[in-house]
Amino acid sequence: MLPLETSCKQKEESITRMMEQYGPSLIRTCFLYLKDAQLAEDAAQETFLKAYRNLDRFRGECSEKTWLMRIAMNTCHDIRRNSWFRFVDRRVAVADKAASEEPEFIRDSTVTQAVMNLSAKYREVILLRYYQQMTTSEIAHTLSTSFNTIKSRLLRARRLLSDELKGWYFDE
Amino acid sequence: MNNTFKNQLDTELAAFQWTEKNTQHTLKMMRGEIPVKKRYSLALVLAAMLLLVSLTTLAITNWDTLKNFFEVVCTMDTTGELARWSDEDKVKFFTAMDKAGLVKKDEHSKTARDETLPLARRAMAADLMIAKRYGANYFDSMTVENHEFPEQERTPADQENYDTWDRETNEKMNALFSSLPVNETRLYRDTLSHLTEIGDFPVEFIRDVKVKSTFDKETKRWTITAMIDKALYMEKVQHYDRMTAFNAGYQDGDMLCFDFYLDEFGQYLGMLDLSLAQARAxxxxxxxxxxxxxxxxxxxxxxxxxxxxxxxxxxxxxxxxxxxxxxxxxxxxxxxxxxxxxxxxxxxxxxxxxxEVIQAIDMIASEKMRQKELEWLEEARQLLKDAGVSSDFLNSKGEYFWAWTQSERADWSKLARPIMQNYLKRNQEFAEYLQEVLAGKYDRKDWDNLINFTQYDYGIPDERAISIETAQQIAMTRAFQMGGDEKKLNESELGSMYYDVTNPARPLWKVHLSVLFSDADETHPHDPYEPWGYFVIIDAYTGEIIDAYPRTVNTPIRQLV
Known part of the structure; x- marks a missing residue:
């Protein structure tokens, strides 16, 4: 946690450190949530930019990671909500919008696809719980939702995921 | 699931990285050197909305109808009625479906609607209709919502409406849930939620789960016991994690039971974790x-x-x-x-x-004797050194004692054992101490390897002895009979082979088979229910098995040489 009125240089150093530490998992989380590589890059960069702008306001009321994930999730929500405008702009109807083509960088994509097939609400709790390895309380804080709601969503999401991944994950 | 899931995603997305280019681009945005991507202008937003109004009008009407139905279902989900699924619950659900226009007119729906009929009969008819639409097993409000209002068919306006309703409803339901007394339906609701704590509990079985509760006035704590028929559970659950279910559940007759704890207000406190020693006591x-x-x-x-x-x-x-x-x-x-x-x-x-008393130790005496033991051993090592015999148990290749050849061990034993035997004869107190260690008097579980390795005379097989290969085979066969995993035993590097000639008239092959692989070997994770290996003692002339036992965590080296 930085003291108030931190210099720009210090803030930049802090954010650079955060980008190194959290960048890879954060950009992948955004990708898995948004299902679009370009949007994921935008979301991740915007997350760190917002973190930079609000660093002075972070008082350590939660962990750094939780704080960043909260910004990331809100950014992703905004992007997702706004992304249909792109289709209007390009005169492509929403209904005609195909799912993003699978980027080249995904090899065997069994689990990735299974996660992406979940609806947004389930996707985010699964990603925060099992990819970001946050506790239920941290997820509730990140998504500004109650503990019980998160537990319910996780329950449902796990069911859906285990159906989807039958034959893969459970063949251990 | 945690690490496997994360690792797999990282593997699948390994090429998708946060790059230096990303870092530099972000830094430039922070410094204002490049503009930040803007959201679309309000004018464009409004124009787009106007364009879509006509397309979404029908959807909004449908949404209004469904919304009321979803409210009822959500409430029943929250209060636990969907989990309890009594006759009243079934009829209530059916009635809400009916009002939403989701019920076909047929004999079953007529029966379910008829308030003059007995409740059980109405409930049976209702259950049939509900099961036809949402499945026969337990379902929750999200299942109903996704069935009636599939996400992929929603327009953006639909989604917006749904999201708003969902947010507001969540808050309402949380408030409702928090205010619920710890009654029967609430317990069902809690159980549903808390069973997720034990991992892969098949939630579709929630209606097969019986729930009972007790309240401790002193601790002001509820104990909720969720019970399911163990045979049903074992038959249907796909991946029964032994450690998880073992830790969380216990058997009471034919039922598998899970205990959860709530405070007087119904807030979750934790669950009975049978992995803890206290829980097992x-x-x-x-x-x-x-x-x-x-x-x-x-x-x-x-x-x-x-x-x-x-x-x-x-x-x-x-x-x-x-x-x-x-x-x-x-x-x-x-x-x-x-x-x-x-x-x-x-x-x-x-x-x-x-x-049973496992151990009762005088710690001061134990420490004193340990110091003495070290002094005795030091003296003994000096004697060996004076005789030109090493006591570091390494051969010229740096291999430890149990990896030596028969002749290496025989040569060493011929010199070392008599020295140690004489030393023990001259130092009776040391010899008595070793016996007291076996009796559990001190805080030691085994002898020092200098004693262990000079317990027996080692030699090399003579022409009458069965071959080393035959001895290995006999030992392997015995290990399989004792339950040893054939694949693991065949794959493992053989533990050790000893040729014991302490009784020259009856030499012994002693075979130590190990199934332990390195910690990093994910293809052979150690099963906590398996021994680490097997030790087989064979008459070297006749091939008869004298003794055989598994090696466990508690088997001392003394018994493996």
Whole structure:
């Protein structure tokens, strides 16, 4: 946690450190949530930019990671909500919008696809719980939702995921 | 699931990285060197919305109808009625479906609607209709919502409406849930949620789960027991994680039970975790204490008065005795007595299930004897050194004793054993100490390897002996009979082979087969229910098996040479 009125240089150093530490998992989380590589890059960069702008306001009321994930999730929500405008702009109807083509960088994509097939609400709790390895309380804080709601969503999401991944994950 | 899931995603997305380019781009945005991507202008937003109004009008009307239905279902989900699924619950659900126009007119719906008919009959008809639409197993409000209002068919306006309603409803339901008394339906709701704590509990079985509760007025705590028929559970659950279910569940007759704890307001406190020693204990610390003190008095000669003058710590712990059948260490009631300076003086472990005293140790005496043991061993090593015999148990290739060839071991044994035997004869106190270690008097579980490796005479096989390959085969066959995993035993590097000629008239092949692989070997993770290996003692002339036993956590080296 930085003291108030931190210099720009210090803030930049802090954010650079955060980008190194959290960048890879954060950009992948955004990708898995948004299902679009370009949007994921935008979301991740915007997350760190917002973190930079609000660093002075972070008082350590939660962990750094939780704080960043909260910004990331809100950014992703905004992007997702706004992304249909792109289709209007390009005169492509929403209904005609195909799912993003699978980027080249995904090899065997069994689990990735299974996660992406979940609806947004389930996707985010699964990603925060099992990819970001946050506790239920941290997820509730990140998504500004109650503990019980998160537990319910996780329950449902796990069911859906285990159906989807039958034959893969459970063949251990 | 945690690490496997994360690792797999990282593997699948390994090429998708946060790059230096990303970092530099972000830094430039922070410094204002490049513009930040803007959201679309309000004018464009409004224009787009106007364009879509006509397309979404029908959807909004449909949404209004469904919204009311979803409210009812959500509420039933929250209060636990969907989990309890009584006759009243079924009819209530059906009625809400009917109002939403989701019910076809047929004989079943007529029966379900008819309020003059007995409830059970109406409920049966209702259940049929509901099952036809949402499945026969347990379902929740999200299932209903996704069935009636599939996400992929929603327009953006639909989604917006749904999201708003969902947010508002969540808050309402949370408030409702928090205000619910700990009644029957609430318990069902809680159980549904809490069963997720044990991992892969098949939630579709929630309606097969019976729930009972007790309230402790002193601790103001609810204990909720969720019970399911064990045969049903074992038959249907796809991946029965032994450690998880074992830790969380216990058997009561034919039922598998899971205990959860709630405070007086119904807030979740935790669950019974049978992996903890305390949870497995059948005796209390108070019951174990007299057993512990009696053992100390008898075994160490301490008086009750002395014990009463010491401070005592008592707690449940994992003992040093590993139970392979259970796949874990035995639970113990542990007592540590300390002097005024806080140093440990006495230590007792009482088996928390059987009440047997596992060990009762005078820690000071134990430490004193350990120092003496080190002095004796040092003297013995000096004798070996003077005789030109090494005592570091490494051959010229740096291999440890159990990897030596028969002739290497035989050559060493011929020189080392007589020296050690003579030393023990001359130092009776040392010899007695070794026996006392076996009797559990001190805080030692095994002898030093210098003693272990000179217990027996080692030699090389003569022409009458069965071959080493034959001995290996006999040992392998015996290990399979003892339950050893054939694949693992065949794959493992053979533990060790010893040719024991302590009785020249009856030499022995001693074969140690190991199934332990390195910790990093994910293809052969150690099963806690399996032994580490097998030790087979074979008459070298006849091939007859003299003895065979599994190697476990508790098998000392003394018994593996």
């Amino acid at each position: 059948k005796i209390t610390l108070q019951e174990a204490l007299p057993l512990a003190e009696k053992a100390l008095i008898v075994r160490t000669g301490v008086t009750q008065e002395t014990l009463d003058g010491l401070s005592r710590e008592e707690f449940f712990s994992e003992s040093s005795i590993y139970d392979t059948a259970q796949g874990r260490f035995r639970a113990a009631c542990t007592f540590i007595y300390r002097d005024l300076q806080g140093f440990g003086v006495f230590f007792v472990d009482v088996d928390a299930v059987t009440g």
